[in-house]
Amino acid sequence: MxxxxxxxxxxxxxxxxxxxxxxxxxxxxxxxxxxxxxxxxxxxxxxxxxxxPGGIDPHTHMELPFMGTVASDDFYTGTAAGFAGGTTSIIDFVIPNPQQSLLEAFRAWRGWAEKAAGDYAFHVAVTWWSESVREEMGILAREHGVASFKHFMAYKNAIMADDEVLVNSFRRALELGALPTVHAENGELVFQLQRELLAAGITGPEAHPLSRPPAVEGEAANRAIRIAEVIGVPLYIVHNSAKQALEAIARARGEGQRVFGEVLAGHLVIDDSVYQDSDFTRAAAHVMSPPFRAKEHQDALWKGLQAGHLHTTATDHCTFCAPQKAAGKDDFTKIPNGCGGIEDRMSILWHYGVNTGRLTPSEFVAVTSTNAARIFNLHPRKGAxxxxxxxxxxxxxxNGERTISAKTHHQNVDFNIFEGRTxxxxxxxxxxxxxxxxxxxxxxxxxxxxxxxxxx
Incomplete structure (x- = not known):
């Protein structure tokens, strides 16, 4: 052919x-x-x-079992929607339950991904530690081509990795030549703030950003960076949304440390006013972690992308429809965390990046495709x-134009966080x-x- x-x-x-x-x-x-x-x-x-080069979204969660439900986009609908926006490959996440075999979870995700319309790779999360986890990380890297291992510093009493897990896993990643990645939020602080807000009767989506303030993200990013510094391993920090996290990355890179940063298209253009919407459905549709921030953080993130401190753009595509989000109607901590965007990421980056002069077309190619391919060992097969x-x-x-809408998008979700933007x-x-x-x-x-x- x-x-x-x-x-x-x-x-x-x-x-x-x-x-x-x-x-x-x-x-x-x-x-x-x-x-x-x-x-x-x-x-x-x-x-x-x-x-x-076709876009590479390095952060998606297709048909993810999470918070008592399953993400509405599966590997077929999600990758197909990506095609409509110019994205041809994704890197998804295998997330084992605590005490679950990493290989068992990897096989499950591979099975779900067989329906994908486009190519995919996997990060594998380390959610607990034992000698068996250490051995399975080696098998995944050597036999299955897994190039990166994810660590959630948030979600206490679920999948949160404490410092002991981070240290052990980072050391193992260094041995394997793999890249550790982190979701940087201080899970203990989030847990305590959530309890305080609920006790004060603040139960709606407006409490979500209050429970995860920027300092929570900045602290965790800095802690992960310093652990990686001591161990001597490179580090990739996903979905940076706060200038405090960006500052930690820039400082470490200025000291010669290999730290890579990712930013979501949504965090570049959407601010935290969305959580003040009086309509629960609209406000809850924006609940994701870390949350959307005040506009000053968007300005900082754009500058970080321009300066080369942030290297990739992603979506954290993890879609839940209104009936699923309604599980948290009376308790914001039960709203399934996640938003869509795989279909719109590249147009958002071009419109607000290239058209404004923030990015050149070549820089656009780097942050939407090639950098991800290089960082995650897919280049030059991908991103070139x-x-x-x-x-x-x-x-x-x-010069082509379109107006983004849930009525016309191909994502399997009833809401679009970029609704109405031309x-x-x-x-x-x-x-x-x-x-x-x-x-x-x-x-x-x-x-x-x-x-x-x-x-x-």
């Missing part, structure tokens, strides 16, 4: 240039001017469009427009494994066509 993308402008992390791209059997076979189409090849006209790479590409229309910069066509899977408004995703991906 051959496909020739003709007449576009290729954009990578350093420059842009006019070139055709030939895809054969799911791989990029050639990039250059005036390429010949093989007999029977499909030819796609990319005139006026940018040809970029070059011969030998997977033919995962997006044909981007920098964005300029859209995926005109998305190509996965050399096949057009999003064709100017027509979704052509195929259930089960994706596969687990590793670097080359």
């Amino acid at each position: 051959s496909l020739l993308i003709r007449g576009g402008t290729v954009v990578d992390t350093t420059h842009s240039y006019r070139a055709d791209v030939l895809c054969v059997d799911g791989k990029i076979a050639a990039v250059g001017p005036d390429l010949e189409a093989p007999p029977g090849a499909e030819v796609v006209d990319a005139g006026g469009l940018l040809v970029m 427009v070059e011969a030998g790479a997977d033919a995962d590409l997006v044909l981007w229309d920098p 964005v300029r910069g859209v995926a005109r066509r998305t190509i996965a494994a050399g096949k057009v899977v999003w064709d100017d408004g027509v979704l052509r995703a195929e259930r089960g066509r994706g596969g687990i991906c590793r670097g080359r």
Whole structure:
């Protein structure tokens, strides 16, 4: 199966240039001017469009069992929705229950992912510690290509990793050449603040950000960084939402420490006023952790992205519909945490980043695709427009516009946190494994066509 993308402008992390791209059997076979189409090849006209690596969302939770329910987007609906926005690959999370075998959990997630329309990889969470966990981390890294291990510093009495777990797991990751990642919130402080708010009768979504103030995130980020410093292991901090966490990362990087930061599209453009909505359904739809912050934090996050202290953009895509969110109607701590965004991340980053001059097109490619591929050992198979790479590409229309709405999106959820925003910069066509899977408004995703991906 051959496909020739003709007449576009290729954009990578350093420059842009006019070139055709030939895809054969799911791989990029050639990039250059005036390429010949093989007999029977499909030819796609990319005139006026940018040809970029397909987006990689390094932080998703498809069909995650969480807080008494299961996320509404599964691996098929979630990856298919990603195609509509130019994202061709995801890195999801295997989250074992405390005392559960990591390999057992990994097999379960692999089974659920068999329905994926696009490619995927996994981070594996370490939620407890024993000699068996140590051994299974080795098996996952050596035999299954797992390049990163996740640690939740929040969610006390559930999946929270204390300092002992962090130290042991970070040391093991260093031995394996794997990258530890953390969800940085002080779980004990969150737990105590939640109790105080409930005792004071503050039970609605407006209590959620009060129970997780910025300092809670900043403390945990700094603690994880210093543990990693002592052990001598690199560290990746997910969904930074507060300037205190960003400052901890920038300080550590200034000292020569290898610390990587991730920011969510939502945290760049949505502020904490959403929790003051008098309509419970709308306010609860925004409950995620860490929460949306005051506007001063958005400004800091954009500057962190521009300065190179934040390296990737993600969504933490974990969708729950209104009836699921209603479980916390009388107790905000029972609202399932999670929001969507896999379909909209790249347009949000282009509209509010490139169109405002905060990011160049090449920087956009870096933070939406290539940096994630490099950090998580998927490059150059992913995140590159070059011969030998997977033919995962997006044909981007920098002047195309769309208005985001739950009425028209492809995510399997009844709410969109970017509802009503008109964005300029859209995926005109998305190509996965050399096949057009999003064709100017027509979704052509195929259930089960994706596969687990590793670097080359």
